[in-house]
Amino acid sequence: MPDPASTSPIHGGTTPAALAEALGRVLDTTRLRVNEPLAPYTTFRIGGPADVLYDATTADDLATAITTARALNIPWFVLGLGANIVVGDRGVRGLVIRNQAKAHRLSADGTLWTESGAVVQDLVLETVRAGFSGLEHYIGIPSTIGGALWQNLHFLSPAPERERTMFISEVFASCEILREEGDRRVVDADYIQFAYDDTVFHHRRDVVLSATFRLEASDSATLHRILQENLSWRGSRHPWLQVHPSAGSIFKKIEGVGAGRLIDQCGLKGFRVGDAQISHIHANILVNLGHATSADVQALIAHAQAAVREKFGYELEPEVGFIGEF
Numbered sequence: 001m002p003d004p005a006s007t008s009p010i011h012g013g014t015t016p017a018a019l020a021e022a023l024g025r026v027l028d029t030t031r032l033r034v035n036e037p038l039a040p041y042t043t044f045r046i047g048g049p050a051d052v053l054y055d056a057t058t059a060d061d062l063a064t065a066i067t068t069a070r071a072l073n074i075p076w077f078v079l080g081l082g083a084n085i086v087v088g089d090r091g092v093r094g095l096v097i098r099n100q101a102k103a104h105r106l107s108a109d110g111t112l113w114t115e116s117g118a119v120v121q122d123l124v125l126e127t128v129r130a131g132f133s134g135l136e137h138y139i140g141i142p143s144t145i146g147g148a149l150w151q152n153l154h155f156l157s158p159a160p161e162r163e164r165t166m167f168i169s170e171v172f173a174s175c176e177i178l179r180e181e182g183d184r185r186v187v188d189a190d191y192i193q194f195a196y197d198d199t200v201f202h203h204r205r206d207v208v209l210s211a212t213f214r215l216e217a218s219d220s221a222t223l224h225r226i227l228q229e230n231l232s233w234r235g236s237r238h239p240w241l242q243v244h245p246s247a248g249s250i251f252k253k254i255e256g257v258g259a260g261r262l263i264d265q266c267g268l269k270g271f272r273v274g275d276a277q278i279s280h281i282h283a284n285i286l287v288n289l290g291h292a293t294s295a296d297v298q299a300l301i302a303h304a305q306a307a308v309r310e311k312f313g314y315e316l317e318p319e320v321g322f323i324g325e326f
């Protein structure tokens with residue numbers, strides 16, 4: 001394979017086809033697509049094309065794709081399930097790397113090693129069936145492992161208490177990352193600085209390649225009960241993703257009040273701009289009624305912010321990432 005560092009940098013004004021041609025000297029061309037619409041790769045089903053989309057199928061492949069883009073001076077973005085982003089209608093310049101690195105291994109002592117493109121829901125089912133506890137809280141949440149560590153995935157503790165928020169950091173042991181300096185390193189929780197909806201990955205361009213979790217032996221039947229209770233809890237409070245695409249909660253939590261409650265108290269449930277609507281059942285979730293654009297979403301966000309500012313004096317801050325050109 002050619003050395004990514006030996007390729008010459010690309011400069012502005014290059015066409016998507018030329019970007020793909022340069023990337024294709026190092027990456028597998030059968031997995032490179034030019035001008036690929038991103039909407040189908042997001043849970044919101046919104047967004048214009050990536051200049052170039054590449055499917056990375058192993059952790060090494062993911063690292064090579066990033067290293068190659070860096071060497072060529074091509075902007076790059078790592079895409080998981082696209083569950084926490086709004087992609088602009090005009091798309092994303094440069095390279096979008098879709099993380100499809102899904103290899104994983106569960107050991108008899110409950111150690112789970114997994115590449116970062118593995119889907120959390122698949123790992124939940126596999127570990128629960130094998131009788132290991134730790135991931136069951138995250139059933140029904142669309143996420144790759146990379147996305148889950150990026151944001152410190154969270155959900156409420158099991159019924160009936162539901163008295164506290166549980167975080168993926170609680171079962172995290174370590175992960176291998178490609179650092180923004182270009183080296184690969186295994187790091188622990190001290191490096192990641194897990195917080196609420198925040199980790200080091202929000203502040204540095206490090207990328208998770210693989211991760212290790214420590215799960216506890218438990219009773220599979222009990223874990224299946226928890227899965228059913230969690231799914232039922234979610235199903236009764238959130239719009240159903242398959243019918244009403246969304247990006248989950250749009251605004252950050254406001255301690256003690258809840259962004260959704262404030263928006264609801266402004267009478268905005270059901271309010272819409274174009275095909276983007278504030279959900280009737282959860283006011284902190286915007287849904288795509290079919291043909292919503294990123295412009296609709298931005299206008300709806302601005303409307304909700306203005307209403308809450310005027311009525312309560314709170315500044316609502318978006319939780320989702322805005323990717324590309326709007």
Ligand SMILES: Cc1cc2nc3c(=O)[nH]c(=O)nc-3n(C[C@H](O)[C@H](O)[C@H](O)COP(=O)(O)OP(=O)(O)OC[C@H]3O[C@@H](n4cnc5c(N)ncnc54)[C@H](O)[C@@H]3O)c2cc1C
Nearest residue numbers: 080081082083084143144146147148150154207208247248
């Ligand atoms: C219906 C619905 C319900 C949800 N419920 C919850 C919930 O209960 N709790 C909760 O915490 N979240 C929830 N979310 C939000 C979302 O599921 C999480 O933020 C999830 O972790 C996003 O993962 P992803 O793989 O889709 O990441 P993406 O949306 O694809 O990417 C998000 C960010 O992570 C970065 N990223 C992705 N992979 C890597 C990697 N390997 N290394 C470094 N950075 C990376 C991306 O570059 C991007 O900046 C919900 C979303 C939806 C749509």
